[in-house]
Amino acid sequence: MATQPTPDASRRSEKSRRAIYDAALALVGEVGYPRTTIEGIAARAGVGKQTIYRWWSSKADVLLEAFLDLSEQASRDAGPEYEFAIPDTGDLATDLKAVLRLTVDQLKDPRFEIPSRALAAEGVVNEQLGRVFMTKLLEPSLLLYVDRVRAAQAAGQVRQEVDPRIALELWVSPLAQRWLQYTGPISYEYTDTLVDYALHGIAPR
């Protein structure tokens, strides 16, 4: 029978949980996904292996939660208005440019960049993991763009027949590819340009 944890036990758990997240992210960044193990995470976090198995069933589960926690931190750091939605000032270009500038900062932050690259690399060659992390980590943030584009359609700023799920790739994917594949430098000016091209097209108006 489960007993209610005392406040002290709950604080201890929270501390262990955070130590495990930090250890998991640091380890995957250093040795890559295939060589990251539950034992290695436990040793680095200074907890017993059983502590990890009590909460998670696999290293993929630990890492998934550690990355979710990292994304939540990044959203909180960006300000409360970014936590669950892309702000709607009434001007789509302004709002997209603002959120993409935050993404540029995040992609260049080593706390995020190093573990994220390790995970992305594994996802490229490990389809099952790639799909799990896409569904749980990438897709939820893409859906925030879907919502913002839908609102812009309702406001007459985006054509009705445009598929929001494809539209968002006009700015998200170029940035992702430059980051993943070193196909070009990443800057605010670059992401601003992507938004302008996506909204107005490259053909004369």
Added chain:
Amino acid sequence: MATQPTPDASRRSEKSRRAIYDAALALVGEVGYPRTTIEGIAARAGVGKQTIYRWWSSKADVLLEAFLDLSEQASRDAGPEYEFAIPDTGDLATDLKAVLRLTVDQLKDPRFEIPSRALAAEGVVNEQLGRVFMTKLLEPSLLLYVDRVRAAQAAGQVRQEVDPRIALELWVSPLAQRWLQYTGPISYEYTDTLVDYALHGIAPR
């Protein structure tokens, strides 16, 4: 002093070279970049290690040439009009849609897909390799789009102030991200849609 190879020796070399390319691509697809070795490639190709070292100085060099050869094969398979340029029928949308449909076919071809994923994954976490392969493999194919967009600018089909190197990412990067990160299905209809959005924008005209 180098002697001129006899036709027979040259044919033998060509056969060895192809066997080495095939072995390198198969091996990297099976075991990944870090565990691919010159020894492993030699064993699989049925040649001595020295045969490989006579032509290349590292496994990265062998793989680079093997991938260049694979891309050249793909261009030849697509037809002579695709070998050195994107065809210019006078209509940018038509030409981009045609070449992207060929790219969709190539991305789904296991001969290309399996080794390419292994290389792309390594490039994500190994910046030096990622940059070499970007410069030697990705960038030359992107420059064909730059040329085609410039021609469209000269023909008045693309605004003069558009940067062709960024414009091409509106269709190349979404396709690349769906392929690399499983963020969505890949189809002719999808790439056609990307071209339409990129040319005309998502905002009302």
